Amino acid sequence: MTVTQQTQSDSPAPQAASIYQPDLVVVESIVDETPDTRTFRLRFKDEAKAASFEFRAGQFGEYSVFGAGESTFCIASPPTRKGYIECTVKAAGKVTGQLREVDVGDVLGFRGPYGNVFPVDDWKGKNMVFIAGGIGLAPVRCVIWNVLDLRDQYGDVTIVYGARSVSDLVYKRELEEWAARADVKLVTTVDPGGETPDWTGEVGYVTPVVEKTAPSPDNAVAVLCGPPIVVKLTLPVLERLGFADDAIFTTLENRMKCGVGKCGRCNIGSVYVCKDGPVFTAAQIATLPQEF
């Protein structure tokens, strides 16, 4: 290095795009799931990127609304469906609020896929039990469709899904589709007071409904996602039903910024949820400090 001989201009050339620079994605379609929750289908603008992009169930991304910032969501569409990704977003903060204003054709940013995966290949031949609360159905939906798209490779499929009220249920058309299928057992529930006069599902919190549904632990894997309180209360129920702690999988939803194990926000003990997770077994959760 010959430092002094090198005269530098005041504005050095831009360097190559860093890991923090997203790919551009175009909004292909939008489904309004609930009054405050929307599902976006996104396609990479760059065709080569679109063709080469791969992910696996459980992974997440950092989604950009330029001018508002970035937010972390799971990829809610299954890896078995190529050419696009979907995310389901509840308006709660700055970026998610701005996503209310986004229209089809708008350009957003995406970084990912990040994080570890649900070991769906290891689950072939198993009975699948899916449990979700509220918008926690988004990561579970990815696995459900992954399994249903490869239906003959898996055993029984049971889905228990609950939301605060009927209007808070997401993926309503898919719920109807699953309810109509003979090879899926779907139990939906809403919190007491959240039912409508024509509601035919259960009324009650997710946890007691899981207990009542009593899915068999035999040759089964349980995938459980939802608000931290739902996960915390349902884990012991599954264990009481006989599910081994390494047969129960969940995702942790700690706040993130970078998604790549740098910014420190999602730390739980020595675990970076963004890199070592977001998928954890109940056995792994039990070894973590209870900071999620």
Add this chain to the structure above:
Amino acid sequence: MSDTKKKKSASSKAATPVTDAAVAGTASTADGSVVAAQVADASEPLALGEARFLTSEALGWLVEGLAAAGTPAVAPAWAGDAGRAAGGVGDAPETEYRVVSGAAELALGERLPRLSLKQFFLPPTEVLFSYKRNGADIELTPAQAARDTVVLGARPCDVAALPIVDKVMNWDYADELWNARRAATTVFSLSCKVEDDSCFCSAVFLGPAALKGSDGRLTPVDGGYLVEAFTDKGAAFVAAHADAFADLPDASANSAQAEQFRAAARERVAGNLQVDHGRLRDWLDHHFDDPFWASLGPRCNGCGVCASVCPTCHCFDIVDEPESVGSGVRRRNWDTCQTCVFTLHASGHNPRGDQNARYRQRIEHKFLAYPLKFGDVLCTGCGRCSRACPTGQDMAEILTAIDARAAEDAS
């Protein structure tokens, strides 16, 4: 001269030291032409003929020459005009690391700079990229490339933080922005006299003349500095500015004086703190819910000044900053786990809901999680957090308290 260069180059192979002590005995070279002591622990005699001499006057020319050539030279400098007096802390004027252009600004070996060297590698705020709307489309332009920079006379505790933070910046995903600045910067440390009772570098596997992260080192001797280079980068800088680096006037006496300086500093800091990291980690690992943590939160305002002044704290936020309706920048800003919003979910749920949990995170990340994950304590013992804390949290005191509990458990 060419012979000297060859030796320096050879010696650089051994220059990825962990501590002063760890280097001793490891500096053998392939061709055997360099004795181990050349880059070794300060307790070993220096090999004669390897060190150079930088007079205080030559340091001034060097800095002025670098400025004239457009190469940023970062050094400890008087803070404010003509050395503003420190308000209420002490009588000596404050110093800061900054890009210097004149000899009069230099404050090597004076008071510890207010902020660490971190800002030159992970700036308090930096542009990650800019965005511009163009009809329905959006154009992204990456951040500016790093500039070749030299650091002269940084404290070893500040320099040691760089390879420690390298680890988190490079596991799996490589942070190119950090790496580019690291690659473009040549760092000469300054053997430290030891600031005060808040220093505890020797309790975190370092020392007041630690080599970790240094491309070269200056040690004060009569009339200037004894200069050593430990890496190719450091040696290349010395070679490129050969006019500033002279032969030592009296190699034997100068080396002895440098060693005397370092030995005195080691002795000065040694009594400040002693910690058994093995049992400390073990205690932290098994006392997540210990009542001890409840004694720390009430003394913490959650202001996060400890993280701002810390050479190793690297947590950051990513935010967009619109500059007009259709354009703006995405920035990375320093952040800290000590604020109440750091882990707050959009739903209102907060995994670390009180200051006890947040302070525990600070300690556990530095002394348990980071060592487990990356093999280094995330602390270089600079003591800035203790000096800066408005409520008197004292890192050495906290570590002493935990170590005492750990000792009790172990017995």
